[in-house]
Amino acid sequence: MLPTPEAVDLIGLVRDIAERELRPRAAAAEEAGEYPRDLIRMLGRIGLLGLPYEETYGGGAQPYEVYLQVVEELAERWATVALTVSVHTLSCWPLATHGTLEQRKRWLPNLIGGDLLGAYCLSEPHAGSDAAALTTRAVLDGDAYVLTGAKAWITHGGIADFYTIFARTSDDGTRGISCFLVPADTPGLSFGAPEKKMGLSASPTTIVNLDGVRVPVERRIGREGDGFGIALGALNSGRLGVAAIATGLAEAALRAAVAYAREREQFGQPIIDHQGLGFLLADMAAAVESARALYVVAARRHDASQPFRHQASVAKLVATDNAMQVATDAVQVLGGAGYTRDHPVERYFREAKVMQIFEGTNQIQRLVISRELRSSG
Structure with missing residues (x-):
């Protein structure tokens, strides 16, 4: 499925906004523990808090594939902001999918309109x-x-x-x-x-x-x-959000490692030219691309109204494990510098860990996947 011109423009707009508004504030806000509510309101007012929901209620009516790419772009610049979009979208899912027509008309426009969290x-x-x-x-x-x-x-x-x-x-x-x-x-x-x-x-x-x-x-x-079934349905979609966040975080760690490896010289040449480091970076790039491909495949099944629980668990498992490994390797590429707060990779390392835990631990994802394999035999 090729992206529509509208989707390409939307993702490009989000990339520009994230680069301009999110990246410069991320490190200081994380250090101070300051939640960027002003940025969230701004993203809400341009429609990013209701992207996958119907236009009838003020949503963006975007496919999940596009919504997740938006989340990844945000996560590459600031994981907290991407998490906000993902959790907010998850919070609206029960009403949007299981609410009565009257409930949706009454409450959903305000919930996804931009000002509420x-x-x-x-x-x-x-x-x-x-x-x-x-x-x-x-x-x-x-x-x-x-x-x-x-x-x-x-x-x-x-x-x-x-x-x-x-x-x-x-x-x-x-x-x-x-x-x-x-x-x-x-x-x-x-x-x-x-x-x-x-x-x-x-x-x-x-x-x-x-x-x-x-x-x-x-x-x-x-x-x-009906709540248990609603909760599990919401989590299936929410796990794709986590996969996209983890992929964006891993992409950020990879970019930081590559930039450092191009500039840092040892034995008369940039360390990226040393096979040991070059191969490590290649494995990191492969991990990021693999994670992205998995969440996109799962999202396409979601958009086609096909079963996607198995694919969502696989995407969440692989993307978050890969993010942890890529962030760990990024610290290694930077060496001693990577262990300091002078560079963002130590923050990416700390942020990556929780991706393996929330929206169902990765042990739970393995349980879900194994049960799906058993029942499909």
């Missing part, structure tokens, strides 16, 4: 990869559900304008989970202190506490008990 609340302190074990409760009380519990590792916790929250409405296993769209100003909703992370410091991650949070029935997305 979303958070996706599935994980809990004792239910991370095992989402079916979540214990947050939603008890029906008249015309509202009362939510009680806690969500953990929530990106945008404390700064989001709305929270897509999964809670247990019965004890019927995976059929006892429901999905709710909760405004940030709902009484009883509170947040823990931001986690002190090794990377992505500008992106706040917190506990979300629900202490008798009253949510009108009309804010339940899908039928009662």
Whole structure:
């Protein structure tokens, strides 16, 4: 599938904006732990927070293949910003795909219009990869559900304008989970202190506490008990977002390593001309290209309404493992300089690690892939 002229122009526009607005601010903001809400609003107003959603509701109606390339361009300049776009898109997915026509008309335009920011609340302190074990409760009380519990590792916790929250409405296993769209100003909703992370410091991650949070029935997305399936469907798409972020991060690490290897001389020639380093860089380039190809293939299946769960897990697994390896090798190429904060590769190294963990650890991806292989035999 060849990209349309519109898609080429969009990706080029994003590349220019990211180079001009994101790259110059990334290092200092990550060092200070400052979330760039002004940049997110700017990206929202040019339509980047609703790219894959219908034009009817103010979205960009772009194929997932194009949306993911946009995410990669952002990630190459600043992973935190790309993560914001991916998580926000994930947060809107349940409403956009499982909401009633009335719900979508009422809420989706504001959610993807540019000013609002979303958070996706599935994980809990004792239910991370095992989402079916979540214990947050939603008890029906008249015309509202009362939510009680806690969500953990929530990106945008404390700064989001709305929270897509999964809670247990019965004890019927995976059929006892429901999905709710909760405004940030709902009484009883509170947040823990931001986690002190090794990377992505500008992106706040917190506990979300629900202490008798009253949510009108009309804010339940899908039928009662449909939440687990909604959550998994959202994660299949979200994993492609992580794959694109990891690919952009790996591309940034590769470019930094190549630039250094061209300039740094040892034994009378640039170190890129030494076969040991040259071959290492070649392997890094192959890893980046492989990751990109995998997420594009998965996205094309998504866009063609074909099953893509297997391909999404493969793309997430390979892209994030490759990003970790490429970032590690980039530090090695720079040697002692790569271990200092004078160069960005040490930050890429720290940021790459979490890619193997969120949206389902890579051990979980291997489990998903192996089960798909077993059932397809």
